[in-house]
Amino acid sequence: MPRKSATTQRSQQHGEPARGPHTAPAPQKQITGKRAYWLGIAFLAVAALLIGRLFWVQVIIGDDLREQANDQRSRTYVDRARRGEIVDRDGNKMAYTMQARSLTVSPVQLRSELKEQQELQMRVDGLSNEDIAAQVDARVEDVLRTMANEIPGMIGDGEVVSDTPANTATAEPTTKVGQVSAKEILDKLHADSSYEVLVRNVDPDVAARVAETFHGIAADHQDIRQYPNGAVGENIIGKVSMDGQGQFGLEASRDADLTGIDGRSTEDVSAGGQSIPGSLRDVVPAVGGSRIELTIDLDLQTYVQQALEQAKANSLAKEAQAVVLDAHTGEVLAMANTDAINPNGDIEQQIKKGKDFENPSVSHPFEPGSVAKVITAAAAIDQGLTDPFEVHQVPGSIDMAGITVRDAWEHGVMPYTTAGIFGKSSNVGTLQLAQRLGEERYADYLNRFGIGQSTGIELPNESSGLLPVLEQWSGGTFANLPIGQGMSWTALQMASVYQALANDGERIQPRIIASITGPDGEPIPQEEPEHTRVVSEQAARTTVDMFRSAFQEDPAGINNGTAQGNTLEGYQFSGKTGTAQKVNPDTGAYSQSAYWITFAGIAPANDPRFVVAVMLDEPQRGVLHGGSGGQSAAPVFKQIAGWLLNRENVPLSPPAEPYRLQGE
Structure with a gap:
């Protein structure tokens, strides 16, 4: 049996592993220790950055970010005050206000949102990027023309004057109701602006249906000033502008009395535009205008x-x-x-x-x-x-x-x-x-x-x-x-x-x-x-x-x-x-x-x-x-x-x- 060397005997006595006569010692412990050190340094650096960023976000710019978030999800609504009546000495109405709606739109934003919707739908349908790029503008145009043709028909008895289909990008708008034509609406939908009034003086219920039917159409509150006696007394009464401001006669000189004070409220909405329950706040009710009784018979x-x-x-x-x-x-x-x-x-x-x-x-x-x-x-x-x-x-x-x-x-x-x-x-x-x-x-x-x-x-x-004056008499x-x-x-x-x-x-x-008489009846x-x-x-x-x-x-x-x-x-x-x-x-x-x-x-x-x-x-x-x-x-x-x-x-x-x- 071969005899063990003294070195081997000492290693075994102290529990050390035996080494071959020609094997170099491995630097495993040293390498592992250095890696852990640098990983720790990196972790501390990242943590410091995150903590610094968190401090920046929450402490330094936290108020600004919260305000921006509130602005993005909150909506402020204006409740227009009802303009006061003008009546004669016996209470016969000479001017009064009837509520209606205006159909409005932001053309630039509408076209952008329609493009996003169409691109998403085409991806769901499996179209390639090349096909999407080639077809998206035409599809948006189809939607715009459909809106232009159907809105006049929804607000009245639309008269179709051509059989040209309205669902293709080459179709011309053909529907017209009274003074509202599909072509005028389409021109406004194509406008390079952030606000356009498509139709004024629309019945509130009809306007609500149009807004529900078409994406991007809003039914804004509008007051219609009525003059039931036509030209009779108009030299006295005057007239209001399209924006509801007095222009002539008593409508102008007593505008402050007749106008009233608009109400306001704030509510949060989701990304999809739905109201968030329980978020209604800052409600200020509208105060109607005063009623003016004239001495006129x-x-x-x-x-x-x-x-x-x-x-x-x-x-x-x-x-x-x-x-x-x-x-x-x-x-x-x-x-x-x-x-x-x-x-x-x-x-x-x-x-x-x-x-x-x-x-x-x-x-x-x-x-x-x-x-x-x-x-x-x-x-x-x-x-x-x-x-x-x-x-x-x-x-x-x-x-x-x-x-x-x-x-x-x-x-x-x-x-x-x-x-x-x-x-x-x-x-x-x-x-x-x-x-x-x-x-x-x-x-x-x-x-x-x-x-x-x-x-x-x-x-x-x-x-x-x-x-x-007497002093100037000749x-x-x-x-x-x-x-x-x-x-x-x-x-x-x-x-x-x-x-x-x-x-x-x-x-x-x-x-x-x-x-x-004030809005409170006094x-x-x-x-x-x-x-x-x-x-x-x-x-x-x-x-x-x-x-x-x-x-x-x-x-x-x-x-x-x-x-x-x-x-x-x-x-x-x-x-x-x-x-x-x-x-x-x-x-x-x-x-x-x-x-x-x-x-x-x-x-x-x-x-x-x-x-x-x-x-x-x-x-x-x-x-x-x-x-x-x-x-x-x-x-x-x-x-x-x-x-x-x-x-x-x-x-x-x-x-x-x-x-x-x-x-x-």
């Missing part, structure tokens, strides 16, 4: 507009205006003009025909003519300078500061009473009385009657008219103003002058808003109209009674007035005719052929209830059928006053003695 407004349109057509006038006031409150019962636009019709075509949204009764002043003589009459009586029965020696002309003024008819010196001066509308006699007053006192009465001042009515674009100014030339009034100002006299000498600021306080004492009660009553002379009829022609033939059996009327020369724009002088024809009157004269002011711009003949009725606006006054007295069952006037207009 809708039936009267309708009648007056019809009467004016007929008068314009009969007389061939350029335009006509009329204002009706309550004699004792100054409330506007009607304010009408011709060529009022119908907001429910084709606006562009109507504008081409000369119609508009303007309200010239408050914005277009004119020279009033002899209607203004009532101020001279009331002032002279109020100052005790004359009475209706005084006889004046009135020549055919008068010279004032180098200006010669004549009456409308040739005559020598005539013994006209004060009542006769105004009943027959003598310019010379009026200026004789104005001279008794003097410039300063006459200017004071003009101020009391509100001439040259805005009335303060709650309507936009009111003109204050034109009145030169020699001829005082020869023109008392006979209604050289100053300008609006139809509302003209009515306001006569309202002051009908109301026992107290002018009340005209108002057109009766009340405003009335919103309004400023009280201003009251101005113009003349004494006795002077006002005397003046109103004296101006009955304008309506007098005398077969002999001695005691007849300028409005003869326009009385209403059983009633006393008081008023004044007017004819004012217009300025020729080419010469700057008064025209001898172009006139404003005016009339202002009170009904009934014995117990005033209504004031009516009428203006015709350049009538060529009478206002009655066939151009009859004389060159006067008095017949229009008679029509309106008669309609009111009959409807309101106003008691008949007691018999009254006519005035003596000419002395011995």
